Amino acid sequence: xxAVCIFLGHCLIASWCVATNPPxxxxxxxxxxxxxxxxxxxxxxxxxxxxxxxxxxxxxxxQAFTPSPLTNSSHTSILTGLLPSTHGVTDFGIPLDDSxxxxxxxxxxxxxxxxxxxxxxxxxxxxxxPGLDRGFDFYDNxxxxxxxxxxxxxxxxxxxxxxKHAEAWLTAHPVGPRFVWVHLYDPHDPxxxxxxxxxxxxxxxxDGEIAYADSALATFITYLKTHGWYDNSLVIVVxxxxxxxxxxxxxxxxxxxxxxxxxxxxxxxxPAGKNAGKVIxxxxxxxxxxxxxxxxxxxHKPEAVQGMSLVPVFEKxxxxxxxxxxxxxxxxxxxxxxLRSVRAEGxxxxxxxxxxxxxxxxxxxxxxxxxxxxxxxxxxxxxxxADIFPQAQANQPPGPLPDPKDKIEEQNLLHxxxxxxxxxxxxxxxxxxxxxxxLNPKSSLxxxxxxxxxLQTKDYSSAASHLKQGREIxxxxxxIAFLLGQTLQKMNDLEGARTVLxxxxxxxxxxxxxxxxLGSVYLELKNPTAAADQxxxxxxxxxxxxxxxxxxxxxxxAQSNFAEAARGLGDLSKSERDNAAVFDLLxxxxxxxxxxxxxxxxxxxAKLLRGK
Ligand SMILES: [Zn+2]
Numbered sequence: 170x171x172a173v174c175i176f177l178g179h180c181l182i183a184s185w186c187v188a189t190n191p192p193x194x195x196x197x198x199x200x201x202x203x204x205x206x207x208x209x210x211x212x213x214x215x216x217x218x219x220x221x222x223x224x225x226x227x228x229x230x231x232q233a234f235t236p237s238p239l240t241n242s243s244h245t246s247i248l249t250g251l252l253p254s255t256h257g258v259t260d261f262g263i264p265l266d267d268s269x270x271x272x273x274x275x276x277x278x279x280x281x282x283x284x285x286x287x288x289x290x291x292x293x294x295x296x297x298x299p300g301l302d303r304g305f306d307f308y309d310n311x312x313x314x315x316x317x318x319x320x321x322x323x324x325x326x327x328x329x330x331x332x333k334h335a336e337a338w339l340t341a342h343p344v345g346p347r348f349v350w351v352h353l354y355d356p357h358d359p360x361x362x363x364x365x366x367x368x369x370x371x372x373x374x375x376d377g378e379i380a381y382a383d384s385a386l387a388t389f390i391t392y393l394k395t396h397g398w399y400d401n402s403l404v405i406v407v408x409x410x411x412x413x414x415x416x417x418x419x420x421x422x423x424x425x426x427x428x429x430x431x432x433x434x435x436x437x438x439x440p441a442g443k444n445a446g447k448v449i450x451x452x453x454x455x456x457x458x459x460x461x462x463x464x465x466x467x468x469h470k471p472e473a474v475q476g477m478s479l480v481p482v483f484e485k486x487x488x489x490x491x492x493x494x495x496x497x498x499x500x501x502x503x504x505x506x507x508l509r510s511v512r513a514e515g516x517x518x519x520x521x522x523x524x525x526x527x528x529x530x531x532x533x534x535x536x537x538x539x540x541x542x543x544x545x546x547x548x549x550x551x552x553x554x555a556d557i558f559p560q561a562q563a564n565q566p567p568g569p570l571p572d573p574k575d576k577i578e579e580q581n582l583l584h585x586x587x588x589x590x591x592x593x594x595x596x597x598x599x600x601x602x603x604x605x606x607x608l609n610p611k612s613s614l615x616x617x618x619x620x621x622x623x624l625q626t627k628d629y630s631s632a633a634s635h636l637k638q639g640r641e642i643x644x645x646x647x648x649i650a651f652l653l654g655q656t657l658q659k660m661n662d663l664e665g666a667r668t669v670l671x672x673x674x675x676x677x678x679x680x681x682x683x684x685x686x687l688g689s690v691y692l693e694l695k696n697p698t699a700a701a702d703q704x705x706x707x708x709x710x711x712x713x714x715x716x717x718x719x720x721x722x723x724x725x726x727a728q729s730n731f732a733e734a735a736r737g738l739g740d741l742s743k744s745e746r747d748n749a750a751v752f753d754l755l756x757x758x759x760x761x762x763x764x765x766x767x768x769x770x771x772x773x774x775a776k777l778l779r780g781k
Pocket of ligand 1: 410
């Protein structure tokens with residue numbers, strides 16, 4: 170009897186529960202998708218037929234909000250049902266802690282086959298999104314050594330490529346139930362839609378990228394329908410965040426918490442097309458996706474999950490007015506204050522050094538700041554934020570930080586410079602960074618990026634001068650020290666490079682790249698003993714590090730320790746069969762040992778590999 174009660178208590182709609190098999194679940198996240206740039210959300214200047222069709226056959230949430238305007242944080246919230254400050258992934262590269270259950274993990278435990286197909290390296294679990302692959306049988310990371318300067322396939326995949334990978338996996342895994350996450354990155358900047366979208370939308374390239382992503386979605390939906398996997402599946406389509414497009418002076422996203430970047434489309438297509446065509450106006454969050462999907466799979470949601478199931482929201486439409494909170498720590502990366510926001514009862518409050526309050530009924534674009542320190546609404550909002558983010562005060566670094574509102578132009582320029590650098594448009598990057606320095610001569614980020622650009626364009630003396638300035642402002646930034654070390658090595662100032670790298674490693678002993686560079690500087694300084702120490706220190710932490718093993722072999726050869734070098738290189742040549750440098754060094758070691766024929770064989774192998 171008890172089991173039955175739990176059963177009914179858990180599932181609001183018994184008809185799903187009695188269904189013999191849990192449904193396939195397809196989660197499609199479209200990056201950087203503003204709700205008000207989608208046709209079925211009322212934007213008439215774009216064609217998004219796939220999204221429109223899904224809305225017709227499903228439930229469209231007109232008021233859905235992400236708790237974070239940053240790709241990694243917001244995706245982690247979708248996949249855990251937790252706020253960024255709870256799951257901890259508040260910037261790129263921060264690992265998702267094992268203690269937080271993921272949707273994929275829970276579905277897998279229930280017998281689901283699980284796979285994820287990502288469109289950008291920022292969600293790669295080997296580098297910038299560690300832990301996000303937890304629970305996935307297959308996670309489509311980017312290849313490690315891609316020899317291309319173009320950003321396609323190295324940093325980003327077109328929507329059609331992502332969809333093709335997902336289809337191949339589904340074809341190879343035809344037995345359900347399956348949970349597949351497809352990430353379409355295209356609308357993220359730079360805006361470069363392929364033809365014909367580049368032409369149709371030539372004056373609105375962001376819209377062109379959305380229209381293109383919609384076509385990739387159409388391809389995927391058609392594939393599902395063709396295989397008979399559409400009707401009985403749960404399909405969830407959601408934007409991870411929006412895009413500033415210059416509103417509030419924000420070009421892209423991540424810094425602010427205005428609706429331009431936190432209001433996203435959310436569409437659910439239910440098994441058997443239930444509730445088709447429904448539009449829900451109640452305010453909901455992308456945080457609620459996890460609990461909703463778990464309910465369809467008949468899995469109890471973990472107690473820690475902060476989002477709620479959307480089933481009651483669309484099954485028994487009632488006056489639900491749940492506050493939606495937003496948070497961003499991204500400004501901290503630039504030395505500016507983090508922001509927190511709450512959207513409730515038609516108002517939005519943003520906690521900042523200069524706080525903001527907007528009446529969204531009369532001012533939907535958040536232009537007229539009504540903040541008064543004594544306002545009752547402000548007090549209620551602050552109480553709400555304090556309940557949800559009890560750690561917020563404790564997490565803030567001491568001292569007053571600048572308000573991001575006063576700094577946004579710097580961030581726009583730094584971002585433009587970053588995109589230009591990735592595209593090898595160094596003159597554009599240089600110009601943008603000089604502009605940042607005009608706004609803020611003490612921007613160590615601009616000095617660092619400028620030094621990096623000048624290092625790449627071989628303007629070593631300018632690079633050294635900017636990096637030295639940056640180092641005075643941020644003496645503990647290992648990236649500046651590393652770049653300066655590289656620059657000085659190029660300028661043949663080996664003693665200078667050694668000093669900078671030694672200092673850097675004193676404060677950041679776990680920087681293997683700096684240590685490898687220091688090892689190579691010591692080799693050039695004809696000090697193989699000191700070089701060997703550095704390479705061995707790297708290998709102690711990362712025994713498989715190839716550069717470390719090669720460096721150590723060079724140091725051993727320089728010390729005439731040919732036997733040790735040959736032994737290490739012999740082992741390395743088994744895993745690095747196509748690495749010419751390994752065989753070059755192996756030849757040197759064999760020569761040192763007087764093993765002529767072996768040396769010749771290694772030389773021949775190196776030559777063959779180089780000829781490839
Ligand atoms: Zn994103």
